[in-house]
Amino acid sequence: MSVENKDQSLVEKEEKAEKSGIEELYEHFGTEDPYRIEHWYPKIREYTFETVFLDVDYETCCAIAKYCESSRLLRQSINFQDTLEDRLFIHEEAAKHLPVSKENFTLLNVLEKQLDDAIKSFGEDGAFVKLSIRSPKDTAIQHHNMNVFIAESLRKDMECVGGKMDDNEWHRCGVSAFVDACCKVLRVRNGTEAMFLILHSDRVYSDIIRMELTNAKSSKVQLAVRRWDSRVVPALEFRSFVYNHTMTSCTQYYKLIYDPFMEEHSNEISNAIVAFHDKYIKPRITIPNYTVDFAVSADLKDIICVELNNPPPAAGTALFHWDKPEDRTVIEKGPYQFRCNTSLPETSFNDINKPFPTFIDSLRTGIPDVHVGFSCDCCGAGYPPEVSGIRGERYQCLDCPCSFDICSKCWNAGWGVRHVTISKNEFYPTGHKFLLIRSPVAASVDAGEPPTGPKSVIPPPKPKNKKEISQNDNDKKCNIS
Ligand SMILES: [Zn+2]
Ligand SMILES: [Zn+2]
Numbered sequence: 001m002s003v004e005n006k007d008q009s010l011v012e013k014e015e016k017a018e019k020s021g022i023e024e025l026y027e028h029f030g031t032e033d034p035y036r037i038e039h040w041y042p043k044i045r046e047y048t049f050e051t052v053f054l055d056v057d058y059e060t061c062c063a064i065a066k067y068c069e070s071s072r073l074l075r076q077s078i079n080f081q082d083t084l085e086d087r088l089f090i091h092e093e094a095a096k097h098l099p100v101s102k103e104n105f106t107l108l109n110v111l112e113k114q115l116d117d118a119i120k121s122f123g124e125d126g127a128f129v130k131l132s133i134r135s136p137k138d139t140a141i142q143h144h145n146m147n148v149f150i151a152e153s154l155r156k157d158m159e160c161v162g163g164k165m166d167d168n169e170w171h172r173c174g175v176s177a178f179v180d181a182c183c184k185v186l187r188v189r190n191g192t193e194a195m196f197l198i199l200h201s202d203r204v205y206s207d208i209i210r211m212e213l214t215n216a217k218s219s220k221v222q223l224a225v226r227r228w229d230s231r232v233v234p235a236l237e238f239r240s241f242v243y244n245h246t247m248t249s250c251t252q253y254y255k256l257i258y259d260p261f262m263e264e265h266s267n268e269i270s271n272a273i274v275a276f277h278d279k280y281i282k283p284r285i286t287i288p289n290y291t292v293d294f295a296v297s298a299d300l301k302d303i304i305c306v307e308l309n310n311p312p313p314a315a316g317t318a319l320f321h322w323d324k325p326e327d328r329t330v331i332e333k334g335p336y337q338f339r340c341n342t343s344l345p346e347t348s349f350n351d352i353n354k355p356f357p358t359f360i361d362s363l364r365t366g367i368p369d370v371h372v373g374f375s376c377d378c379c380g381a382g383y384p385p386e387v388s389g390i391r392g393e394r395y396q397c398l399d400c401p402c403s404f405d406i407c408s409k410c411w412n413a414g415w416g417v418r419h420v421t422i423s424k425n426e427f428y429p430t431g432h433k434f435l436l437i438r439s440p441v442a443a444s445v446d447a448g449e450p451p452t453g454p455k456s457v458i459p460p461p462k463p464k465n466k467k468e469i470s471q472n473d474n475d476k477k478c479n480i481s
């Protein structure tokens with residue numbers, strides 16, 4: 001073999017290795033993937049949520065990615081150790097170098113209009129949106145209505161038991177309230193709300209980037225706009241695994257929840273799901289192996305197929321552990337097993353995203369006045385937001401992509417009109433609409449025109465100096481130990 005030939009074979013090997021990785025990704029985004037909603041939807045249309053599909057072309061995907069990158073850049077340019085003037089200066093500088101262009105905004109506006117039409121075709125019901133690949137459900141915890149929905153659920157739970165609840169029950173209800181809220185905030189009524197979810201989603205962003213890398217202009221992205229069905233309650237959502245056309249196992253979908261009502265009826269639910277699958281889904285789906293999710297209505301009368309997915313481990317396995325051989329055998333071979341929690345898992349409460357455990361605990365003692373999770377983007381009040389938050393009234397910009405919040409002092413001082421960010425149409429926005437959230441559990445209302453006032457009224461920011469910080473850290477350590 002000559003030297004040249006050797007080189008040749010090396011190149012071939014490298015190409016092969018490289019190709020297999022790309023092939024794998026390409027398959028994931030290829031239009032032929034049978035697990036994509038556009039393929040299974042027509043087959044089981046009557047048994048799942050009505051869906052409208054929108055094609056998203058390559059340029060629009062790029063515009064979404066550029067927008068996401070821009071809002072990250074702005075978010076990450078903020079350092080609350082800086083003085084207010086420094087922060088605003090850096091923010092303004094960052095805004096000059098954003099990757100998103102005017103052309104990108106035009107494409108995003110077109111998409112928003114298409115989404116708006118699709119969502120409104122469902123009338124009052126509203127919709128939830130997902131890319132053909134994944135949904136933007138990771139945006140939920142950033143949503144301004146999370147606290148409101150959680151408080152509302154817990155208030156109802158308290159009413160049911162006449163106002164008395166022990167700590168365990170409070171945590172159990174708190175976890176359910178959190179999961180319910182995460183789902184509820186995904187209900188969108190217009191194009192603007194849908195775009196908020198899409199443009200804030202790390203999942204959507206990473207899917208688009210991966211698609212761009214593998215590329216290809218030939219791969220096709222669709223947005224599925226699905227009719228919202230208020231019969232669906234998270235505690236009664238289930239995930240089933242089907243191998244060789246046979247359902248081998250079924251688990252509650254949200255593994256953090258313990259729901260006594262569901263546990264009590266688990267036998268009939270389990271039987272009903274298997275029967276429903278065998279009668280309506282199995283005869284219509286030709287692929288032998290898949291994951292399929294179901295929702296059962298609260299009166300246990302209806303079953304709705306939520307969606308089809310790849311088999312595990314691409315799909316999560318909830319109460320089954322894919323890395324445990326015995327669980328894996330059940331999933332792949334049966335015999336059929338149904339799993340649900342029979343008590344609140346010990347770690348559930350603290351496994352829900354920060355700052356919600358703190359928030360839920362604070363609700364026990366009445367209406368909290370701290371907006372945990374939101375610090376003032378002007379004076380830094382309530383920083384860091386994970387453990388602290390704005391007190392009293394909070395004003396949130398509706399048009400800013402990176403959650404721009406200010407306290408009432410800053411609002412009254414006229415800072416509602418001066419904030420730098422990217423909005424849908426311009427880099428240096430004016431006339432942004434603000435929401436007023438009177439307390440962490442109050443529904444938001446239109447804040448009206450931001451007052452313009454002498455800027456000197458602004459309270460001076462309180463930058464922490466290094467001594468203070470290390471002092472605080474020491475305090476923390478003492479408290480923990
Ligand atoms: Zn402030
Ligand atoms: Zn704004």
Ligand SMILES: [Zn+2]
Pocket residue numbers: 074075400402403404420421
């Ligand atoms: Zn910002």
